[in-house]
Amino acid sequence: MSTTEITTENFENIIETSDIVVLDAWAAWCGPCKSFAPIFEAASERHPGVVWGKLDTENQRELASMFGIRSIPTVMVFRQGVLLFQQAGLLPAGALDELIGKVQELDMEAVLKEIEEHEKAHAAGECNHDHGHGHGHGGHGHQHGPDCDHD
Numbered sequence: 001m002s003t004t005e006i007t008t009e010n011f012e013n014i015i016e017t018s019d020i021v022v023l024d025a026w027a028a029w030c031g032p033c034k035s036f037a038p039i040f041e042a043a044s045e046r047h048p049g050v051v052w053g054k055l056d057t058e059n060q061r062e063l064a065s066m067f068g069i070r071s072i073p074t075v076m077v078f079r080q081g082v083l084l085f086q087q088a089g090l091l092p093a094g095a096l097d098e099l100i101g102k103v104q105e106l107d108m109e110a111v112l113k114e115i116e117e118h119e120k121a122h123a124a125g126e127c128n129h130d131h132g133h134g135h136g137h138g139g140h141g142h143q144h145g146p147d148c149d150h151d
Contacts, residue, residue, distance in 0.1 A: 002044060003040065003041060006055040008060060016081050020077070021051045021053060025067070050100060073088070084111075
């Protein structure tokens with residue numbers, strides 16, 4: 001398996017049509033990104049059922065901004081269109097493999113139900129916590145209730 005270049009043109013389609021997507025946000029000038037690239041590529045070979053995408057933050061500024069990427073490399077993992085993990089820094093191969101294993105083991109039916117319940121709480125104005133999701137996801141956002149204390 002090889003990696004796929006992620007752009008504003010293909011992002012939504014890849015996220016919506018793939019079960020698991022792992023993205024590496026990087027830039028050509030970034031030393032740690034260059035060190036992480038072979039680790040990411042090798043992981044794509046070990047996990048062929050996963051889509052492995054490279055997001056060039058210099059050429060895809062809109063996507064980088066959408067996810068609030070401020071440090072690179074940043075790894076993001078989506079499953080069934082849901083962003084489950086986002087972390088800046090170089091992940092060792094073992095940690096990347098462990099992360100994929102945990103994402104594969106998730107009961108996504110339960111995760112999706114929890115998201116639905118949370119969105120209902122927002123709509124009812126029952127949200128009273130900050131969970132740091134300041135990014136939009138191409139129209140997959142939600143409405144905030146009157147007592148919600150975050151943007």
